[in-house]
């Protein structure tokens with residue numbers, strides 16, 4: 001089977017990409033398969049900039065086409081935070097549980113109607129000698145007062161999806177993969193490639 005390289009070390013993302021690309025007949029490889037590759041510093045101020053940084057650095061390093069995902073949670077009552085700092089919101093160690101606690105603390109006393117938020121996902125596809133493509137997907141929701149569900153990763157237990165009537169972490173993976181920011185971004189990438197008469201190979 002053909003393969004696609006995703007420049008991520010996040011196990012939660014890796015699992016989702018595997019399931020999202022399998023129906024396209026593509027096996028996913030991630031940086032978890034290339035332990036020797038060092039982390040790319042995410043110095044950009046937007047999801048797009050960071051996705052491009054990760055994709056181009058790893059594509060040049062490996063000499064092949066690579067897709068990178070930079071994603072996170074934008075909370076309106078926090079002026080868009082944690083945003084590009086989502087992975088390390090509660091400190092320099094990446095810790096999903098501490099990140100959730102920090103968000104819940106900051107939103108204490110904020111009423112339901114003002115707890116609107118969205119997950120964002122920028123994907124960049126880079127290949128040495130070619131123009132880098134970027135796409136952007138979102139998923140609207142609101143922040144719960146406490147955790148619900150154990151599926152998914154990151155902020156999924158406190159992100160309520162109105163259209164599903166469930167927290168993201170209460171959705172089965174195939175349900176999340178229909179409506180997520182990541183799924184929406186992949187659909188846009190597929191459309192862009194199709195318009196250009198290209199494919200993922």
Ligand SMILES: O=P(O)(O)OP(=O)(O)OP(=O)(O)OC[C@H]1O[C@@H](n2cnc3c(O)ncnc32)[C@H](O)[C@@H]1O
Pocket residue numbers: 007008009010013042069070071072073086087088094096119152153154155156180182
């Ligand atoms: O950079 P890579 O290696 O891909 O892994 P990362 O975990 O550092 O990923 P990001 O820099 O894109 O940071 C995104 C953070 O946003 C959160 N996040 C992204 N997508 C999410 C999702 O689908 N569900 C819940 N949280 C998500 C999660 O906490 C991630 O750590």
Ligand SMILES: [Mg+2]
Pocket residue numbers: 042087
């Ligand atoms: Mg990162």
